[in-house]
Amino acid sequence: MITFPNAKINLGLNIVEKRPDGYHNLETIFYPINLQDALEVTRRENNDKEYTLHISGSPLEGEPEDNLVVKAYKLLKKDYPGLLPVDIHMYKHIPAGAGLGGGSSDAACMIKLLNDKFSLGLSTERMEEYAVKLGADCAFFIRNKPVFATGIGNLFEPVELSLKGYHIILIKPDIFVSTRDAFAEIKPVRPAVSLKEIVKQPMETWKNSMKNDFEDSVFKKFPEIAAIKDELYDLGAVYAAMSGSGSSVYGIFKAPIENVEDKFCGCFCRQRALE
Numbered sequence: 162m163i164t165f166p167n168a169k170i171n172l173g174l175n176i177v178e179k180r181p182d183g184y185h186n187l188e189t190i191f192y193p194i195n196l197q198d199a200l201e202v203t204r205r206e207n208n209d210k211e212y213t214l215h216i217s218g219s220p221l222e223g224e225p226e227d228n229l230v231v232k233a234y235k236l237l238k239k240d241y242p243g244l245l246p247v248d249i250h251m252y253k254h255i256p257a258g259a260g261l262g263g264g265s266s267d268a269a270c271m272i273k274l275l276n277d278k279f280s281l282g283l284s285t286e287r288m289e290e291y292a293v294k295l296g297a298d299c300a301f302f303i304r305n306k307p308v309f310a311t312g313i314g315n316l317f318e319p320v321e322l323s324l325k326g327y328h329i330i331l332i333k334p335d336i337f338v339s340t341r342d343a344f345a346e347i348k349p350v351r352p353a354v355s356l357k358e359i360v361k362q363p364m365e366t367w368k369n370s371m372k373n374d375f376e377d378s379v380f381k382k383f384p385e386i387a388a389i390k391d392e393l394y395d396l397g398a399v400y401a402a403m404s405g406s407g408s409s410v411y412g413i414f415k416a417p418i419e420n421v422e423d424k425f426c427g428c429f430c431r432q433r434a435l436e
């Protein structure tokens with residue numbers, strides 16, 4: 162059984178307050194895009210091991226047991242001992258440390274895939290509960306629809322928003338930003354106007370009203386990321402921002418943009434909204 166975990170971008174990201182558990186309450190809009198990994202799970206013939214993990218594509222640091230797909234398998238196995246041994250094949254295309262939720266998406270897709278493959282009968286809500294144990298933004302990828310998210314990024318309200326027809330250019334500089342370190346730099350502030358209201362306004366107004374709170378500290382540390390955002394506006398983006406805790410930056414355009422490959426030397430890709 163094979164599935165294609167996709168990335169997300171954050172449209173706005175307000176870090177509202179620090180919680181007693183050390184995490185932060187935030188508000189953001191998660192929007193799925195079509196940059197994808199591939200994840201395949203087959204029944205392992207040999208029962209010598211519970212699982213094997215084979216990764217191809219972009220190299221990923223860490224031991225197999227640190228990988229979120231393995232953590233997802235183990236999490237379900239605790240409650241469903243009937244889960245059989247599996248071989249996991251993953252092709253990594255979504256860059257890590259990019260604020261695109263690649264690992265979170267893999268983990269959520271693993272839960273959905275195991276639920277289907279082994280007929281566990283988990284409801285969507287139950288899968289979301291498992292997902293959030295693996296990462297704050299994992300639960301979003303269970304439904305994988307544009308949402309206004311609060312809490313630690315795990316409480317969702319539907320949002321009336323479609324980027325269909327827009328052209329998204331996504332730039333991932335060769336910089337890894339750790340989500341944990343990025344949060345440590347933030348002084349939380351409750352926004353004067355909620356993102357839920359801002360997103361209802363025309364996209365042309367977002368430049369002055371929609372903010373990613375990570376940008377100030379990340380741009381200070383890595384001015385080259387700030388420069389990418391400026392360049393996307395120079396190219397005519399209606400809205401441009403860093404996604405999540407960085408380091409990737411996206412621009413949303415009304416018309417296709419040609420000849421930008423050289424400008425961003427290899428760390429560029431075209432995207433479209435996932436319908």
Ligand SMILES: C[C@](O)(CO)[C@H](O)COP(=O)(O)OP(=O)(O)OC[C@H]1O[C@@H](n2ccc(N)nc2=O)[C@H](O)[C@@H]1O
Nearest residue numbers: 183184185265296297298299313314340341344405406
């Ligand atoms: C910043 C975002 O990318 C926005 O979409 C996500 O909230 C990050 O979600 P994620 O990568 O799934 O985050 P996790 O792997 O759960 O957390 C990594 C680290 O980020 C911090 N963290 C994460 C989410 C959150 N709401 N508050 C936090 O303070 C915690 O220090 C945590 O140890």
Ligand SMILES: Nc1ncnc2c1ncn2[C@@H]1O[C@H](COP(=O)(O)OP(=O)(O)OP(=O)(O)O)[C@@H](O)[C@H]1O
Nearest residue numbers: 223228229257258259260261262263264267340405
């Ligand atoms: N399947 C996976 N794919 C990508 N990264 C993974 C995976 N499993 C574990 N990781 C680890 O997660 C880390 C990437 O986490 P990080 O929080 O920086 O995510 P990100 O790509 O910026 O996305 P986001 O913060 O938006 O969830 C890396 O250190 C990586 O080793």
